[in-house]
Every structure is written in C-alpha cells, then in structure tokens.
Amino acid sequence: ETGVTQTPRHLVMGMTNKKSLKCEQHLGHNAMYWYKQSAKKPLELMFVYNFKEQTENNSVPSRFSPECPNSSHLFLHLHTLQPEDSALYLCASSRTVNTEAFFGQGTRLTVV
Amino acid sequence: DAKTTQPPSMDCAEGRAANLPCNHSTISGNEYVYWYRQIHSQGPQYIIHGLKNNETNEMASLIITEDRKSSTLILPHATLRDTAVYYCIVRVGNSGGYQKVTFGTGTKLQVIP
Numbered sequence A: 001e002t003g004v005t006q007t008p009r010h011l012v013m014g015m016t017n018k019k020s021l022k023c024e025q026h027l028g029h030n031a032m033y034w035y036k037q038s039a040k041k042p043l044e045l046m047f048v049y050n051f052k053e054q055t056e057n058n059s060v061p062s063r064f065s066p067e068c069p070n071s072s073h074l075f076l077h078l079h080t081l082q083p084e085d086s087a088l089y090l091c092a093s094s095r096t097v098n099t100e101a102f103f104g105q106g107t108r109l110t111v112v
Numbered sequence B: 001d002a003k004t005t006q007p008p009s010m011d012c013a014e015g016r017a018a019n020l021p022c023n024h025s026t027i028s029g030n031e032y033v034y035w036y037r038q039i040h041s042q043g044p045q046y047i048i049h050g051l052k053n054n055e056t057n058e059m060a061s062l063i064i065t066e067d068r069k070s071s072t073l074i075l076p077h078a079t080l081r082d083t084a085v086y087y088c089i090v091r092v093g094n095s096g097g098y099q100k101v102t103f104g105t106g107t108k109l110q111v112i113p
Helices: none
Strands: A004-007 A010-013 A018-025 A031-037 A044-050 A053-057 A064-070 A073-079 A087-094 A101-103 A107-111 B009-013 B018-023 B031-038 B045-050 B061-064 B070-075 B084-092 B107-112
Touching: A004 A087, A010 A018, A018 A031, A018 A087, A031 A073, A031 A101, A044 A064, A044 A073, A053 A064, A101 B045, B009 B018, B018 B031, B018 B084, B018 B107, B031 B061, B045 B061, B045 B070, B070 B084
Parallel strands: A010 A107, B009 B107
Antiparallel strands: A004 A018, A018 A073, A031 A044, A031 A087, A044 A053, A064 A073, A087 A101, A087 A107, B018 B070, B031 B045, B031 B084, B061 B070, B084 B107
C-alpha cells in the first residue's frame, strides 16, 4: 500500500466509449502524475500537475484529457481511444515535483 | 537529467546479496541518484536515493563512487519477492523547478531459488 489508489484496476472499453480513470492520494503531496506503460516499453510520462496546475503535457493526444480538481485527486478522461492505447496507466504523487514519487497499482486498459 | 546505463538482466541466488550497477558518467553536481523497482504488473516502488554519501534503509543500500559516475544498489539478502525490474535514475533533488524524469529500460533481476 503506497497511499496512492487507482480505480478501476482493469478496464475494457470500445473505441467509441468515454471512460475515466481515477487516482487518489492520501499522502498530502502537492504533485501528481500520469504515466503510460505499453508492453515491453519504458514508462512514458504523460502529464504533471503541481498544486493543481498542469505543468507538463508530454505531447499527449487530445483523446486523453486530465483533470485535477484538488491536490489529492487526479482523473484521466478517455474518449475515442484506439487499440494501440491499450496499456497500463499509472498515477503517481510526490511531495514536491523534485522528490521521490509514489505510484499507484495502475489501471490495465484494453481498447477493443 | 543525466543518462544512465544499466545491464538489461541479472540473476541472483536466493539469500545472497544482489548488486545492481548503474553508470551515470554525465551526472551533474546537483543531481541525485534514485532507484525504483517494478514488480510485474504493479506500479514502480521507490527504493532509495542519494547524492554522494552511501545510504541505507530497510530495503537496500546505495553505494555511490567518489567521482559519482557510478553507483550500486545492494539488496543484502535477496528473496524471490525481489524479482523485478530495477530502474536507476538521476535527477535534480528538492530544489528548482520540475525536471522531466525518464525511466529507462532498467535491469531485470531474477532471484533464483
């Protein structure tokens, strides 16, 4: 238990669906992150939020839309995804943007 | 962030010490060495970090060479549950603005019974 909780753990969605991934941290951290991990590839940073403000968008397609309503919650809204978007999506948080990150268990997403 | 080089895979006998090397020859003076591990299908787990002194915690020890161009993560008594991919990352510590952290391909450690 890292203090970072992601739901759902598994998600199967069609290409025309809209779904959201949720991340919650109980660590009092100020920075939150979304990462993508495709099969046999390194982790790819997607978005960074610092004090609820987005500070990094790593050239992520607009079909992925993040939302950070407060420092404890982070969402990733998904719409019209492609099969190649199937991956493990990981949320992380850290006390500041330059301290160690704590990761959730991830959401295994399959787009059919 | 400085680039790191790690061997792609290593084996270690259960109960023995696992020594995982990392080269970071272009590390800057204000960059820390961080280690994470990722057990299959789980999120990465922070292990330890250091600047220039050796560090130890309940999980592992980190030995950094005097010139800081390389480091070794030591798991003193490896268990089967330590089988994972281990990532060595160098990054600026708790100062300044955000710097993008890049996870490479890491070292896949297989602990053998």
